[in-house]
Amino acid sequence: MEKTDDELISEYQAGNANALNILIEKYTRPIYIFTYRMTGSSGEAEDITQETFVKIWRSLPKYKMTNTFRSLLFTIARNTALDHLRKKKMAVFSDFEDAEGNNFLTETLSDPETLPETLIEKAEQTKSLNKSLLQLSPEDREILLLHYEEDMTFETIGKVLNKPLNTVKSRHRRALAKLREQFENNPQ
Amino acid sequence: MYKTTRIEKGNMTLKNLFKQENEINIPKNLYQQVVFCVEQAIEKKKRQDQIVWGGLFLASLGIFVASAIHTTLVITRSSFGNYFSLIFTDSATALTLWKQIILSLIESLPFIEICIVLTSVAVVLWSIRNFSKSSPLFITHTNASLA
Numbered sequence: 405m406e407k408t409d410d411e412l413i414s415e416y417q418a419g420n421a422n423a424l425n426i427l428i429e430k431y432t433r434p435i436y437i438f439t440y441r442m443t444g445s446s447g448e449a450e451d452i453t454q455e456t457f458v459k460i461w462r463s464l465p466k467y468k469m470t471n472t473f474r475s476l477l478f479t480i481a482r483n484t485a486l487d488h489l490r491k492k493k494m495a496v497f498s499d500f501e502d503a504e505g506n507n508f509l510t511e512t513l514s515d516p517e518t519l520p521e522t523l524i525e526k527a528e529q530t531k532s533l534n535k536s537l538l539q540l541s542p543e544d545r546e547i548l549l550l551h552y553e554e555d556m557t558f559e560t561i562g563k564v565l566n567k568p569l570n571t572v573k574s575r576h577r578r579a580l581a582k583l584r585e586q587f588e589n590n591p592q
Numbered sequence: 593m594y595k596t597t598r599i600e601k602g603n604m605t606l607k608n609l610f611k612q613e614n615e616i617n618i619p620k621n622l623y624q625q626v627v628f629c630v631e632q633a634i635e636k637k638k639r640q641d642q643i644v645w646g647g648l649f650l651a652s653l654g655i656f657v658a659s660a661i662h663t664t665l666v667i668t669r670s671s672f673g674n675y676f677s678l679i680f681t682d683s684a685t686a687l688t689l690w691k692q693i694i695l696s697l698i699e700s701l702p703f704i705e706i707c708i709v710l711t712s713v714a715v716v717l718w719s720i721r722n723f724s725k726s727s728p729l730f731i732t733h734t735n736a737s738l739a
Binding site: 424425428429432433436437440441446450453454455457458461462533548549552553555 | 606607609610616617618619622623625626627629630633634
């Protein structure tokens, strides 16, 4: 029977080094895919993946067994990816946010309600979801990746991003709207 | 309800599309690279710990030796030694004046120096314990199970 993340961490803390290797093996692929989608670069995704696991190892002694390892891992991956993007001097969307998560740049967005299936039609036409994702800001990208690729609920995404649930939902709607814009701007 | 069902169906289809686009080529040795990085970080921390605890051990050992010598000199030069030896040389007098002798012993005891000696002993033991955890030279329960 497969062990849970908390069980593996307990074993590692008790001195079983192999338990950490099992955790690394389990999450290397999803973390790499997430960071690749965030940065668009294979080299950067490799670096960020490695950094993420080093950071998670450092945080293991303080980790409390609350079944939140996956959220913590993606939080670290996300923050590390954003740091890399900042260093490349890509404007971070959240720089324009106030304390409540409202972003004045998105106030003029029209039609925030976009049914996902209309996007599917567009995506199939463009056949390049990845290209369109990369044209979004990192904050929009991460919401879509965490929800549609990693199957995280909005509550879990809120923990990863340290944002209230309503903010996550409204960002999700805006991200979908922007994705639709990208599809419309990039007809096949 | 119809709109909710459409949205749910759309969400599932979008999820499938994201996962289909998952034809991203994972570098072949990525897992080994990650494990190697983590192992390097572990080794680096071990070396840092060895330097810190090793340094603290040597410093506290030096302080212990110096303070022990100083405390011994203070005790021998003070009247503590005289009062203490009285217990063995003239036990009858010592028994009669036991209260005064005890008070005199307490008064003449170099407390600060003794505290420094005891503290340095505790730091020596604490630092050597932490040093042994990070050093492969020492076989401890933790090191043996990680090997």
